[in-house]
Amino acid sequence: MSHGGGGRPWPLALLLAGLLAAAPAAAHEPAAVEDEYIKGVFTPAFVPPPPGSYELPVLGTVASFVLRDADGRSVSTAAITRGKVAVVSFIYTACTDRLGCPLASAALRRLQTRLRDERLDGEAVLLTISFDTERDTPVQLAKYARAYDADPQLWRFMAAPSPRTLDAVLRSYGQDRRPEYDERGRFTGRYRHMLKVFLLDRAGRIRNVYSTGFLVPDVVVNDVKTVLRD
Amino acid sequence: MRQLVLTLTALALLAAIPAAADETCQSPFLPKVTGQEDFIYVWTLGVPGVGDGNDSMVTVDANPKSASYGKIVHRAPVPGRHEAHHAGFTDDRRQLWAGGLDTSQIFVFDVATDPAKPKLVKTIKTFEKDTGGLVGPHTFYPLPGRMLISALSNKDGTGRTGLAEYTNDGKFIRAIPMPAEAPYGYDVRVNINLNRMLTSSFAGKKNYMRPVGELLKDAEAMKQFGDSVVVWDFHARKPLQVLRIPGAPLELRWALQPNHHYAFTSTALTGQLVLIHRQDDGTWAAKNIAEIGANIPVDISIAPDDSKIYVNSYGDGTLRVYDVTNPFEGKLIHQVKLGEQANMVSTSWDGQRLYATSSLLSNWDKPGDHWLKGLAWEGGQLVPKFTTDFGGVGRAHIMNFGAR
Secondary structure, eight states, X not given: OOOOOTTOOOHHHHHHHHHHHSOTTOOOOSOHHHHHHHHHHHSOSSOOOOTTSSOOOOOEEOOOOEEEETTSOEEEHHHHHTTSEEEEEEEOTXXXXXXXXXXXXXXXXXXXXXXXXXXXXXXXXXXXXXXXXXXXXXXXXXXXXXXXXXXXXXXXXXXXXXXXXHHHHHHHHTOOOEEEEOTTSOEEEEEEOOOOEEEEOTTSEEEEEEOTTXXXXXXXXXXXXXXXXX | OOEEXXXXXXXXXXXXXXXXXXXXXXXXXXXXXXXXXXXXXXXXEOOTTSTTOOOEEEEEEOOTTSTTTTSEEEEEEOSSOOOEEEEEEOTTSSEEEEEETTTOOEEEEEOSSOTTSOEEEEEEOOHHHHTTSEEEEEEEEEETTEEEEEEEEETTSSSOOEEEEEETTSOEEEXXXXXXXXXXXXXXXXXXXXXXXXXXXXXXHHHHTSOHHHHHHOHHHHTOSOOEEEXXXXXXXXXXXXXEOOXXXXXXXXXXXXXXXXXXXXXXXXXXXXXXXXXXXXXXXXXXEEEOOSSOEEEEEEOTTSOEEEEEETTTOEEEEEEOSSTTSOEEEEEEEOSSOOOOEEEBTTSSEEEEEOOOOTTTOOSSOOEEEEEEEETTEEEEEEEEEOTTTOEEEEEEEEOO
């Protein structure tokens, strides 16, 4: 339950990163199906279709919101995503679900590397929005960003200034989130949510949605290129 | 599949909570949650003269600890009769979409606000127009943020058909035609680890809305049934390979365990249980693995550990259990006579419980009772637990599981 403190802030992220960086056949025990999903994200068992060989129809348009970034500044999401293909994810830094936020952030770190390798870093941006308005302060977000090697030019972290703004953001994207309570009605510090990551084109239109099992950086890079060809 | 542990009592405190238990045959994009299912939502055909005669979403209490276990606890009618058939949740489990094969209307129920009482919140009446002439929305398969729908037919009633996609809030996205060499449609299922999608094939509206006695005597019409399963690149939505599987292969079930790169189907007209498997070169092949018989197998369900396939047959009303531990060879290990006819069969997430319903199609059903039956594995036997009589509400078709 602890989400860090002291000298070992992100054990799960590091574990995940270590787990996935090298040998896929490493000896680890936990749920075989979860492992399969995680392995599938980083070393997919298929060749993604080439960019431009398929269509990514428009699913809807998202609004712009003024949120707080990891430096504590108020910035509109449109100012960050405008004119670029954006990969927008929703997480909270205290999330410990193996197939949830830590997996998404590890996948996005890989995506960041891939975008740089493909020299797409001027045309694409990653935006991670927290849905924990209370605990994910700018300081906390900055710490999380560092843990995932986020390049501040390419991968931005933001949180809503109020629960009301957050609700409006979530509604706009169609992202669910429900606080979890214990049997005595106390907030457990966790949220129940579908992991969803959204691909926005340069006009702020949703062109794809990824969830656990299909947030494959190789696929997302091809989708970014496909949308850039519009 | 992803399994979340829920504190059901905690969830009851919250207003907008999605349902929390699941059968084994849903989309990998749908969160699967461990727990005893509390409800079974049965999309039910209306029958003239029975109550208001309308199609309805019927809630049956499935929790053995409940005082109303096995009883109908709610009925949400829709206006009119539409040939109620299949239904499926959106990816966030907040809505249950249900289709009418005759009118092509799609009914969207809110199952989050009060999971015991699905509420009709939207009706999509433009399926044929949206899709450029597809009719008979069949499988509702959740993808992230959207619903993938397989259609059975087109507006001229022949089987040439396709797939359609809508956003979760009901906006049409696109239609995808079936390939010319495999024009019929039925089920659609995705394996995300392999980026492969399978579609199966049945018949057009001229056949499925026709009285079955008449149809069986029409030799030409009996040729108008599907004989293929198509393997697709899921992400690109492009057909890659057509597998010839004669006799109307209907429901598709992917194996659920990691590295089980195969799926099953059954053929209604030729009575085969069929394995669809990936070969070493990455192409796909089909193999008949058990002779079910001339009893018109209709629905199948897979055990969560991929050890068994359950088959319900319309012709003899029997549930058959096949051991598919070796997927290349199905062995009949158990059978239970359910009634005059049987159609859908669904396994619980833990493989312990099984539910079956009776009705197939309004013009194909035999005279007799309509019901939902609950069974459970006890001492190596499938033991009947309850029968819910649908005589007062209509004819029971597809089941989706819900929780408080």
